[in-house]
Amino acid sequence: MVEQGELAKEQAHFDTAWDAREKSRQLLQGAWEAAGGPNKVRALVKRNGELKAKQLGGPEEAVAFGRFDRDGETLYIGNHCIANEDRDLLVINWQADAANAYYAATVQEPLGVERKRTYATTRNQIDTYTDTLFEHLARSLEELTGPEQWGVDDAILDDLEAGRTGLMRDIVQTIHASQNELIRSPIDQLLIVQGGPGTGKTAIALHRISWLLFNYRDRLQPADCLVIGPNPTFTRYIREVLPGLGDQDVRHADLRSLGPQRGVGAAEDRRVSRLKGDARMADLLRHALWQRVGLAEKAERLTLGAEGLGPSAEREEIEREIDRLRQGTYNDGRTSFRRFLQDQVARRSRSVVTAATIDNALERVWPQATPQSFLRDLFASRERMLAAAGAVEKDFTVSEIRRLLRAPQEKLSLEAWSDADVALLDELDYLLNGRPTTFGHVVVDEAQDLSPMQLRSIRRRSRSGSMTVVGDIAQSTGSWARDSWDDVRQGLGSDLPTVVEELSLGYRVPRQVYEFAAQLLPVAAPLVTPPRVVRDGPQDPELIETASEDLALVAVRAARHHAGNGQFVGLICCDELRDSVVEQFRAHGISYSDASTGEIGKSINLASPVEAKGLEFDAVVIVDPAAIVRSSDRGHRLLYVALTRTTRFLTVVHDGVALPIEPMSPDSGLDEAPQVLTIASPPETATEERLTDVVAKEGRADRRAIPPSSRAVDRLTRSAAREIAAEVRDALQPSTYRNFLVALCEELGVDLDGTS
Numbered sequence: 121m122v123e124q125g126e127l128a129k130e131q132a133h134f135d136t137a138w139d140a141r142e143k144s145r146q147l148l149q150g151a152w153e154a155a156g157g158p159n160k161v162r163a164l165v166k167r168n169g170e171l172k173a174k175q176l177g178g179p180e181e182a183v184a185f186g187r188f189d190r191d192g193e194t195l196y197i198g199n200h201c202i203a204n205e206d207r208d209l210l211v212i213n214w215q216a217d218a219a220n221a222y223y224a225a226t227v228q229e230p231l232g233v234e235r236k237r238t239y240a241t242t243r244n245q246i247d248t249y250t251d252t253l254f255e256h257l258a259r260s261l262e263e264l265t266g267p268e269q270w271g272v273d274d275a276i277l278d279d280l281e282a283g284r285t286g287l288m289r290d291i292v293q294t295i296h297a298s299q300n301e302l303i304r305s306p307i308d309q310l311l312i313v314q315g316g317p318g319t320g321k322t323a324i325a326l327h328r329i330s331w332l333l334f335n336y337r338d339r340l341q342p343a344d345c346l347v348i349g350p351n352p353t354f355t356r357y358i359r360e361v362l363p364g365l366g367d368q369d370v371r372h373a374d375l376r377s378l379g380p381q382r383g384v385g386a387a388e389d390r391r392v393s394r395l396k397g398d399a400r401m402a403d404l405l406r407h408a409l410w411q412r413v414g415l416a417e418k419a420e421r422l423t424l425g426a427e428g429l430g431p432s433a434e435r436e437e438i439e440r441e442i443d444r445l446r447q448g449t450y451n452d453g454r455t456s457f458r459r460f461l462q463d464q465v466a467r468r469s470r471s472v473v474t475a476a477t478i479d480n481a482l483e484r485v486w487p488q489a490t491p492q493s494f495l496r497d498l499f500a501s502r503e504r505m506l507a508a509a510g511a512v513e514k515d516f517t518v519s520e521i522r523r524l525l526r527a528p529q530e531k532l533s534l535e536a537w538s539d540a541d542v543a544l545l546d547e548l549d550y551l552l553n554g555r556p557t558t559f560g561h562v563v564v565d566e567a568q569d570l571s572p573m574q575l576r577s578i579r580r581r582s583r584s585g586s587m588t589v590v591g592d593i594a595q596s597t598g599s600w601a602r603d604s605w606d607d608v609r610q611g612l613g614s615d616l617p618t619v620v621e622e623l624s625l626g627y628r629v630p631r632q633v634y635e636f637a638a639q640l641l642p643v644a645a646p647l648v649t650p651p652r653v654v655r656d657g658p659q660d661p662e663l664i665e666t667a668s669e670d671l672a673l674v675a676v677r678a679a680r681h682h683a684g685n686g687q688f689v690g691l692i693c694c695d696e697l698r699d700s701v702v703e704q705f706r707a708h709g710i711s712y713s714d715a716s717t718g719e720i721g722k723s724i725n726l727a728s729p730v731e732a733k734g735l736e737f738d739a740v741v742i743v744d745p746a747a748i749v750r751s752s753d754r755g756h757r758l759l760y761v762a763l764t765r766t767t768r769f770l771t772v773v774h775d776g777v778a779l780p781i782e783p784m785s786p787d788s789g790l791d792e793a794p795q796v797l798t799i800a801s802p803p804e805t806a807t808e809e810r811l812t813d814v815v816a817k818e819g820r821a822d823r824r825a826i827p828p829s830s831r832a833v834d835r836l837t838r839s840a841a842r843e844i845a846a847e848v849r850d851a852l853q854p855s856t857y858r859n860f861l862v863a864l865c866e867e868l869g870v871d872l873d874g875t876s
């Protein structure tokens with residue numbers, strides 16, 4: 121019950137703090153006028169003043185959102201610290217140490233806090249306030265029901281009821297004690313946060329940056345923090361949170377922009393992207409790149425200028441120099457090697473040798489390369505791929521190499537780079553030019569899907585290994601879907617201590633919807649503990665059955681219905697149905713935003729389950745859940761992701777099965793369809809002899825003419841045989857398999873029992 125006298129007292133404090141803040145703002149904004157010196161200095165003072173004024177928050181913002189009383193002292197908590205002219209603190213900012221008790225106090229552990237008060241405000245006007253009296257609650261602990269017992273108060277529940285807009289908001293007023301602990305954990309660690317859908321992982325990761333920036337301001341600047349999300353749509357969704365908390369210059373990037381070339385998200389076979397994401401690719405690229413360096417196989421020396429006329433250097437000398445320069449990056453080595461050639465000229469020739477002649481010789485020994493041109497050419501050359509694979513310590517199979525080969529586009533600019541390519545280009549950029557810009561703290565969201573190559577790419581950007589990595593194993597899909605965090609932890613290889621924490625309260629998804637979605641967990645992710653849901657929704661999921669040909673129509677109608685009621689809507693379907701849905705939108709003149717373009721509109725949004733990862737809507741319409749399950753070998757997880765995007769309403773439009781929870785047969789996922797046996801193209805299916813030929817031939821293609829080791833040949837041969845056998849077995853019925861063996865033996869002139 122709010123007392124009017126108390127309300128007036130509180131308002132008086134708010135007014136005083138507001139006056140103090142606005143006075144500070146005026147001072148900051150006017151400081152440049154008083155500043156002496158040249159215009160440049162004054163401009164700098166002006167810019168700084170404006171920046172600092174911005175960090176005070178807007179004049180329309182309430183000065184505080186809460187307060188707590190402890191040991192006879194009252195502290196007001198707000199987004200920004202406010203002091204009066206005598207330096208008395210009127211409001212402390214939420215990141216300050218002193219504010220910790222406001223968030224950390226619970227009924228079970230009040231930490232001496234007698235009262236916690238939260239305000240509802242309109243601008244700086246207090247409408248009402250709510251008190252949590254810890255001592256009182258502690259006495260009636262047994263009477264508390266679920267969410268109250270877990271420390272989820274009305275302020276959180278009210279906040280969760282707010283309609284969504286397509287831009288994530290901060291949760292600074294309602295951070296839960298369990299979230300607070302993670303936000304405020306020390307900087308020098310690799311913090312991995314596992315949590316179910318809507319447990320606040322993204323919110324925590326972003327608030328943690330703000331907390332770190334305040335508490336480690338002597339060593340961490342905003343531009344020294346990097347937030348990595350899975351795609352541009354997600355980055356757009358979260359991009360306002362940190363500026364809203366007063367941290368303007370934190371860098372945001374998505375996986376497609378993490379490298380020298382922005383990817384276009386080109387679709388590719390799941391097995392190809394899995395292979396490209398494999399850590400072995402780092403070795404393959406390194407060998408392939410350095411195999412470009414060296415004299416042509418038969419050349420005994422390098423002559424600068426026309427044969428026999430210019431100065432020359434002996435093979436041995438050249439190779440010694442190259443070996444010396446291999447320690448650094450490819451391009452640094454190239455620059456140094458050019459100097460070496462210049463020195464050779466200076467020492468050995470009296471006649472003038474032009475720069476063009478030196479460049480020409482340099483190009484022959486140490487060709488120019490960009491990540492893009494190199495990768496394009498490498499994937500187009502079986503010989504080069506085999507030579508590089510033969511040099512890699514860990515096995516590559518012939519069919520893996522075949523899988524990576526692709527025809528080059530006529531122009532480099534026409535290459536459609538996939539997400540997996542981006543990490544390879546980044547690795548090459550590292551080999552060519554060295555480490556990219558590094559950051560003091562890196563946040564990685566939706567980390568459950570990252571490939572080892574993407575993890576390398578991320579790790580390279582972290583200066584010390586200080587990172588916050590968040591995700592959910594139950595939502596792990598894609599070619600590197602995983603069941604534990606072990607390999608992520610390993611892939612990020614931080615020298616700092618690694619801490620894995622789990623969140624257990626689900627804020628986003630209403631109980632009725634979550635109970636429906638959680639039925640998928642035994643099939644989708646049996647080892648994951650489902651979160652405890654903190655609130656009920658307005659209604660049960662709406663399940664609409666219709667004929668297959670009407671799925672899109674009915675779904676579009678449902679989306680229109682929700683949007684008509686003012687809801688922010690996500691219509692989620694797999695690629696198979698996308699065109700039909702778009703057709704229905706067009707036929708009915710309904711405008712929508714397409715998440716595949718990175719766009720999130722204010723009304724209806726069309727997204728695939730993958731594009732919807734991390735996002736949330738007031739109402740979600742799922743079209744054809746069975747098709748979502750069928751679309752991938754991790755289809756149940758994809759459906760789980762899709763179902764858990766709603767904060768209120770869920771409509772599922774299906775043609776018979778609203779929730780397919782049957783486990784999938786091992787090869788029922790489209791992505792994992794058994795590879796068709798292709799016997800036509802030698803040498804991949806060839807005998808040992810032919811394979812040896814290929815690798816030996818590749819030896820000739822290698823500039824340094826390193827003959828492939830017999831170990832490498834054996835390895836490739838054995839693995840090719842293994843793969844061919846597995847492919848044949850998988851592709852044929854048992855009865856056909858035997859017939860096949862009989863026919864094969866006839867063809868080879870051997871008996872089935874092995875005697876000829």
Ligand SMILES: Nc1ncnc2c1ncn2[C@@H]1O[C@H](COP(=O)(O)OP(=O)(O)OP(=O)(O)O)[C@@H](O)[C@H]1O
Nearest residue numbers: 291294295296317318319320321322323627628734
């Ligand atoms: N303490 C809190 N107070 C108010 N809202 C909260 C709180 N914690 C989380 N939320 C809200 O819950 C929703 C889900 O949060 P968030 O997106 O961070 O979850 P997530 O764990 O990253 O979800 P997902 O795994 O689906 O990506 C958001 O709207 C967020 O603002």
